[in-house]
Amino acid sequence: MNEAAFTQLQRGKNRLSYVLNSTAPDNSAQFMKFVFQIIIMSTFKRKVFVALHWRKLIQYFFQGLVVLAPIGITVYAVLWLFRAVDSILPNILHDLFPKLMYTSESGEFRRIPGLGFVVALLIVLFVGWISSFFFVSRLVHVFDKVLENTPGVKYIYTSVKDFLEAFSGNKKKFDKPVLVNVDSAGVWRIGFITQESAAHFDMEDHMVVYVPYSYAISGITYLVPRDKVKPLKDTSPAEAMKFAISGGITEVD
Secondary structure (H helix, E strand, O other): OOHHHHHHHHHHHHHHHHHHHOOOOOHHHHHHHHHHHHHHHHHHHHHHHHHHHHHHHHHHHHHHHHHHHHHHHHHHHHHHHHHHHHOHHHHHHHHHOOOOOOEOOOOOEOOOOOHHHHHHHHHHHHHHHHOOOHHHHHHHHHHHHHHHOOOOHHHHHHHHHHHHHHHOHHHOOOOOEEEEOOOOOOOOEEEEEEEOOEHHHOEOOEEEEEEEOOOOOOEEEEEEEHHHEEEOOOOOHHHHHHHHHOOOOOOOO
């Protein structure tokens, strides 16, 4: 209850007390009037209390949502990824050797939770290890060329390969964060240099810059003049990407 309403309620109580203590016969009408005012003020007070109570509940709800939503989404994403990877190997074995996999009456085959994830991780580590040898690397290179020249398959293979190499390996692309001016003067976006020169588009004085969208896995590519690009020397690529994707909410160390 605000101060004005509380003051008005106190005045009503004082006047009611005066009427009750008075013996004048014409005070009955005033008495009923004051009682009615007290009832109205009580109703107003109750409504204000309920409104403030609901406002607090809504505030607590959103505070709890802010705390629990990131945790819940992170746990769900990790569990989903774990289950997806964990089911890859059993499904492949079941398709190739159905008799080796025990199935129940419902048609589901028995599996050990986590075993498929561990085996998949070991396979990736083993392939990464043997691919460092010269002979194996040459075989991988030949196989890579075959897939890149296969009609239909090459579009999927090269897209996935370029996307993964952009974040890891020797051809990382998103490791040079910059500020790029592509709108009006004085307005800058956070981006990443993917090509130092756009010479293959007959634009030698331009650079290729990728600008990610906030709260999305997509972005847009710009061919920008070199004088409209400012390198972020004191900001790591991970911090720049996190800042851009979060819409500028996260802090940059």
